[in-house]
Amino acid sequence: MISHSPETRWETEIARRLEQGQGLEFSRAQFAQAVDSQADDSTLLAFLDSLVNSARARRIEAYRCPMRACGKMLPAGADGTSCPYCHSDYKEQGEAPIAEHFYRLNGEISRDIRWVIVIHGMNSRAKWQEEFSWEIANRLSYSAPVLIYKYGWATIDVLARWMHRRLARNLGERIRIAIRQAEKSHRPTAPDIVVHSFGSHLLSLVLQNPAFDDLRFGRIITAASIVRPDFDWDRHIACGRIEAILNHVGDKDRAVPFAQFFIPGAGPGGRAGYLAKSTLNVRTESFGHSGFFIAENLRVLISREGLWHGFLTRPLAHFHPEGAFTPKPDWKRAPLPLRCVARLLAWTIFCALAPLSWLRRRLDP
Structure with missing residues (x-):
């Protein structure tokens, strides 16, 4: 059995508080109780003084x-x-x-999840969104409304760029309405976002559209993203439009790598990762394209110790989740001839199925 020195236990407790953004202010007695030490221990007092002397904490x-x-x-x-x-x-x-005397660690406090917008992927009615909303409501000790944005089934729509723009405009307008409603309810005007697959592409189009430059977002989670790895997330974070990005990658995702061949403007961000330095890429080896939203997986992700809950609430300076990785910097798009052949096939499919798609929309909007 490994025996840790008191100093190691104390440093571990300091690291835990900084990582979770909780308990940053404490008295000597409170800290001693948390680490199973005596408050009058001279070594403990010297340790706390060293935190102050090294500017890791201040004395109050x-x-x-x-x-x-x-x-x-x-x-x-x-x-x-x-x-x-x-x-x-x-x-x-x-x-x-x-x-x-009290001590205050120099770190950020945890943040609340004030409200969330969730956006599904293609060809889905996204039952996971209801599960997500339910889990958020049950696991948080405060109210966090979840706006479930449904744009309907996306099938051959994904093959045509002009249809992307139309769907993205609708998404941007709906987000703007939701932000205005949040402002009237005295909530923050920058919602957190959870987005899956084709929904990630639509969100990227909203960010690129000057008509929606007024929209601001909190922390964004993209799962099974089809956004290009070289998308300029850094610019949107630097100008204050986005607080932070978590790109959750499924290592067994077989759909994302093919997105760039058939979906204009798409890329394998959900497999290769984002190249932007200010983004956080995390890989889960067992997840496929929709593995994030299997009920048991989603419950773990939203739990107090889960990846998504941690990203949405904890100070990111000390957030180092398991599976974090740095993508290879030499990503390049697939060769142009291959993409041209794939697009030609895609347009053939689009033209052949367009009448059926129109009829389906009329019968099942």
């Missing part, structure tokens, strides 16, 4: 009510003569506030 001086029946921490700016909680005038009784 606070004061506690001296009255035995109260003992609460006095708010900053208290007059120094009476307690606002027990209303005792301790100065008149010859008592003075009890000084107590």
Whole structure:
């Protein structure tokens, strides 16, 4: 059995708090209790002082009510003569506030998931979206509305660029309406986004359309993405349109690699990863194209220790999930002759099936 030194346990606890963005402020007694140490341990005090000296934390001086029946921490700016909680005038009784040192780690606090927009892929009614909404509602301790955006089934639509633009415009307008509604409800105007497959391509078109430059987003999760690996996510993050990107890759995804051959403007981002330096690429070896949304997998991803929940809530400076990888920088599009042959075949299919697609839309909009 491995025995860890007290200093190792203390460093592990500091790393845990920074990673989760929780418990960043604490007293010596509180920290000692968390690491199973004695508060009066001189070595522990020296460790906490070293955090301050190295600028990893700062010391905060606070004061506690001296009255035995109260003992609460006095708010900053208290007059120094009476307690606002027990209303005792301790100065008149010859008592003075009890000084107590707190420590504040220099890190970001965790963020709440305020509201989310989820967008499905092609040829799907996306039952996973309802599962996602249910899991979000049940696993969070606060309200986080989930807007399920449904653009219907996408079949031969994906073969025509002009149809992409139309679907993307509809998506952009719906997001704008949702943001205005969120603003009226005093919610943040930058929703988090979870998007799958063809939906990722539509979102990229929204970002590229100047008509939607006013839209801002929080953290975005793309799963089984068909966005090109060289898409300029860095520019959108640098200008403040997007807070952060998680590209979740399924190592057994057999659909994504073929997207660039048949879908104009698409690419294998959901297999090769995004080249943008500010994006986070994570690979799960057991997932196929829709493995993210199998009920048992989705529950794990949304759980408190799950990848998606962690990305949406934790400080990203200390977020280093298992499966993170750096894509190869030499990605290139498939040879032009191959893409031309594939597109010719795609247009043949589109023209042949267009009447049936029109009829299906009339009967099942």
